[in-house]
Amino acid sequence: xxxxxxSPVSLTRHLIEEERRGxxxxxxxxxxxxxxxxxxxxxxxxxxxxxxxxxxxxxxxxGGTSVNVQGEAQKKLDVLSNEILLEANAWGGHLAACASEExxxxxxxxxxxxxxxxxxxxxxxxxxxxxxxxxxxxxxFSVLRCPDDVGTPCDEHFLQxxxxxxxxxxxxxxxxxxxxxTIGHGTHAFTLDREQGAFLLTRKHMQVPxxxxxxxxxxxxxxxxxxxxxxxxxxxxxxxxxxxxxDFNMRWIASMVADVHRILxxxxxxxxxxxxKDPGKAGKLRLMYEANPxxxxxxxxxxxxxxxxxxxxxxxxxxxxxxxxxxxxxRDEVAEATRYHREHDAxxxxxxxxxxxA
Numbered sequence: 001x002x003x004x005x006x007s008p009v010s011l012t013r014h015l016i017e018e019e020r021r022g023x024x025x026x027x028x029x030x031x032x033x034x035x036x037x038x039x040x041x042x043x044x045x046x047x048x049x050x051x052x053x054x055x056x057x058x059x060x061x062x063g064g065t066s067v068n069v070q071g072e073a074q075k076k077l078d079v080l081s082n083e084i085l086l087e088a089n090a091w092g093g094h095l096a097a098c099a100s101e102e103x104x105x106x107x108x109x110x111x112x113x114x115x116x117x118x119x120x121x122x123x124x125x126x127x128x129x130x131x132x133x134x135x136x137x138x139x140x141f142s143v144l145r146c147p148d149d150v151g152t153p154c155d156e157h158f159l160q161x162x163x164x165x166x167x168x169x170x171x172x173x174x175x176x177x178x179x180x181x182t183i184g185h186g187t188h189a190f191t192l193d194r195e196q197g198a199f200l201l202t203r204k205h206m207q208v209p210x211x212x213x214x215x216x217x218x219x220x221x222x223x224x225x226x227x228x229x230x231x232x233x234x235x236x237x238x239x240x241x242x243x244x245x246x247d248f249n250m251r252w253i254a255s256m257v258a259d260v261h262r263i264l265x266x267x268x269x270x271x272x273x274x275x276x277k278d279p280g281k282a283g284k285l286r287l288m289y290e291a292n293p294x295x296x297x298x299x300x301x302x303x304x305x306x307x308x309x310x311x312x313x314x315x316x317x318x319x320x321x322x323x324x325x326x327x328x329x330x331r332d333e334v335a336e337a338t339r340y341h342r343e344h345d346a347x348x349x350x351x352x353x354x355x356x357x358a
Contacts (some may be wrong), residue, residue, distance in 0.1 A: 038088035081124035127255025136174035136255030160181035162313035208303035209267035224275035228344035269329035
């Protein structure tokens with residue numbers, strides 16, 4: 001048992017202890033330490049705000065606003081964060097390739113550097129639309145093993161289900177900078193001590209309460225939702241007098257990292273459902289960069305994550321930038337939302353088949 005006055009355990013020590021337990025190898029430990037150092041650099045850039053000249057939209061080389069592969073306007077900090085992560089991970093010798101939400105294709109480690117046996121995916125700055133209003137943003141990452149006997153990795157080598165992840169985490173840049181990490185043995189939170197320049201373990205084995213009275217969703221999209229989603233939220237809003245028999249509160253930060261961090265801290269359910277606003281997209285969030293790592297973190301903390309029908313971590317990805325609906329958080333509430341969709345599908349098989357394709 002750790003004495004009450006004992007110094008907090010550093011991220012480095014925690015990872016070394018996990019290596020000694022046989023939970024990770026040396027290469028994965030070093031990879032995670034490099035990722036954490038990159039997050040410290042991003043934290044510094046975010047913390048400078050207007051003083052660092054990093055607010056606002058990035059400019060394209062040919063003029064106008066720069067856009068990413070998703071067709072979304074890039075913020076200056078999107079571009080800077082992406083560059084920090086790519087540069088930090090290029091020379092360590094632990095990675096075979098990186099893939100970023102901001103890039104169309106993966107980027108193999110340059111031939112000038114040694115290549116390792118892992119693949120790193122990341123959303124360099126989730127919630128970047130909130131940067132200019134000083135709301136918490138974050139970095140999300142996922143680690144996969146590179147298949148054996150691969151020469152130069154390409155996009156198809158990243159197309160592994162979420163169950164194949166060997167590590168996942170996010171760093172939230174808020175009033176304090178926190179790194180939340182799993183290597184498949186619980187979800188743990190580390191707070192950046194700026195004086196020491198080190199991440200220190202502040203919450204071990206985070207647990208999401210099984211039940212909740214809080215939900216997070218963008219209600220402005222309600223008119224575009226599928227019928228089971230409409231019914232589910234209608235019953236939530238009916239409160240104590242409705243079929244759920246209790247009052248619910250809604251929280252919505254519009255930064256996935258911030259919303260999920262709240263859920264990991266005190267419970268709740270985060271939902272970004274499929275809607276008909278853009279029929280060509282199955283959902284808003286990216287499976288590989290957002291849904292999979294967050295689903296692993298939440299499941300390791302006792303929560304659940306589905307796409308409204310099926311477990312997110314079981315989805316076989318078909319492309320690097322695939323989008324999916326997301327329901328994650330407190331286990332009982334995710335199960336309830338999923339039940340609405342499955343029961344609707346059972347009554348309308350054609351609608352269910354279309355929904356399951358998400």
